[in-house]
Amino acid sequence: MRVLVIEDEPGVAGFLTKGLREASYAVDLADNGIDGLHKAVTETYDAIVLDLMLPGKDGFSILREVRSREIRTPVICLTARDTVDDRIKGLDLGADDYLAKPFSYSELLARLRALMRRGHSLQPNPITIADLKVDVMARSVQRDDRRIDLSPTEYALLEYLARNAGQVMPRTMILEHVWDMNHDPMTNVIDVHINRLRKKVDNGFDPPLIHTIRGAGYVLRHDTT
Ligand code: CA
Numbered sequence: 001m002r003v004l005v006i007e008d009e010p011g012v013a014g015f016l017t018k019g020l021r022e023a024s025y026a027v028d029l030a031d032n033g034i035d036g037l038h039k040a041v042t043e044t045y046d047a048i049v050l051d052l053m054l055p056g057k058d059g060f061s062i063l064r065e066v067r068s069r070e071i072r073t074p075v076i077c078l079t080a081r082d083t084v085d086d087r088i089k090g091l092d093l094g095a096d097d098y099l100a101k102p103f104s105y106s107e108l109l110a111r112l113r114a115l116m117r118r119g120h121s122l123q124p125n126p127i128t129i130a131d132l133k134v135d136v137m138a139r140s141v142q143r144d145d146r147r148i149d150l151s152p153t154e155y156a157l158l159e160y161l162a163r164n165a166g167q168v169m170p171r172t173m174i175l176e177h178v179w180d181m182n183h184d185p186m187t188n189v190i191d192v193h194i195n196r197l198r199k200k201v202d203n204g205f206d207p208p209l210i211h212t213i214r215g216a217g218y219v220l221r222h223d224t225t
Contacts, residue, residue, distance in 0.1 A: 001156065001159070002027075004039055005017060006029075006030045006048065006054065006059070016105075020109075023139070025156070033058060033062055037057055037065055037066070040062065041071060046073070046074075049075075049108070050062060050095075053080065059077060060093060076108070080101045096115050129209055130222040141155065150200060153178070154200070174217065198210050
């Protein structure tokens with residue numbers, strides 16, 4: 001899951017990006033309104049964390065422009081100005097949630113999870129493919145009742161494939177949702193992580209669930225043939 005953080009205060013921005021990355025999210029950061037709006041309309045995100053008071057362009061204007069372009073990405077507004085008027089204005093403009101500073105990091109994470117769950121409407125938890133269980137709330141993975149330890153990126157990749165189980169996911173889509181803009185697109189980062197995932201999720205188990213579809217991408221599925 002890939003998150004855009006639009007926040008100009010270095011302390012808050014640093015704390016958010018570090019924390020979200022530790023929780024297996026790919027994070028892009030914009031430290032002003034112009035850059036934030038540009039990223040929001042040109043890149044693909046699963047959620048946007050939007051500060052309201054920003055240099056260049058304020059959060060309300062960004063929200064208005066994003067929604068006017070029919071971009072439905074869930075948005076959580078952050079603000080120091082916790083007034084009812086601001087809250088109503090934000091919600092009217094299409095914000096999905098609102099958090100007043102100072103906020104607790106665990107509350108932000110819980111709200112992000114809730115928003116993304118809504119986006120993936122009614123997906124069961126855990127997601128089960130054959131004997132593989134991906135618990136997206138606990139962020140834990142089991143196969144054949146054995147716990148599998150994954151790095152944050154390996155987990156993010158597996159969760160993305162599990163949420164789209166049965167569908168062949170093109171490499172570009174995987175890159176967009178699992179990696180942030182800090183990766184080098186020329187590297188074989190996906191292949192490397194798919195290989196690591198296979199070692200942990202498929203080696204020693206039967207049948208293999210991670211499949212390479214040549215020229216098309218990757219799919220997580222239980223082939224019964
Ligand atoms: Ca600010």
